[in-house]
Amino acid sequence: MALREATTHDLPTLVAILKAGFEEYRGRLDPPSGAHEETVEKLRPVLLQSHAVLAEIGAAAAGCVFYAHEDQSLGLFRLAVLPAYRRRGVGSALIAYVEDLARQKGIPQVRLGVRVALPGNLRYYQRLGYRVYGERHQEGFAEAIDLLLEKDIL
Numbered sequence: 001m002a003l004r005e006a007t008t009h010d011l012p013t014l015v016a017i018l019k020a021g022f023e024e025y026r027g028r029l030d031p032p033s034g035a036h037e038e039t040v041e042k043l044r045p046v047l048l049q050s051h052a053v054l055a056e057i058g059a060a061a062a063g064c065v066f067y068a069h070e071d072q073s074l075g076l077f078r079l080a081v082l083p084a085y086r087r088r089g090v091g092s093a094l095i096a097y098v099e100d101l102a103r104q105k106g107i108p109q110v111r112l113g114v115r116v117a118l119p120g121n122l123r124y125y126q127r128l129g130y131r132v133y134g135e136r137h138q139e140g141f142a143e144a145i146d147l148l149l150e151k152d153i154l
Helices: 008-025 040-049 090-105 119-127
Strands: 002-005 051-057 060-070 073-081 109-115 131-136 146-152
Touching: 002 090, 008 040, 008 051, 008 060, 008 073, 040 060, 051 090, 060 090, 073 090, 090 109, 109 119, 119 146
Parallel strands: 073 109
Antiparallel strands: 002 051, 051 060, 060 073, 109 146, 131 146
């Protein structure tokens, strides 16, 4: 497996990974994931304001994750692994890449959000050492839609 920083030339690949990687959540999330409606035009400004890492196995794209510097942390978001490459360590390798980058830059924490409706994802991140520090609410919803997680890196 090779990991590399994605460029704007990779936008079509990133869109395809996000759509396929988030497809299993269609109909399970309220509000729905924006990944279902992702396009190159919508993702371009995201990539220009943050960064993405692309995982490749041989010549095939297998997964991606986005990250951005936020105050005293590195924010990790939109981790997606194609179904054919799951349970091969792609997701944890992408997360480790972002964590290593935070260490190299002297950034003390990595943070992310997990949908409350996806308890399996919460358990996954907790096994990797992340802990809940808060929740995110959205207008029009009585309950929190996301749990906010963090991991101390330094």
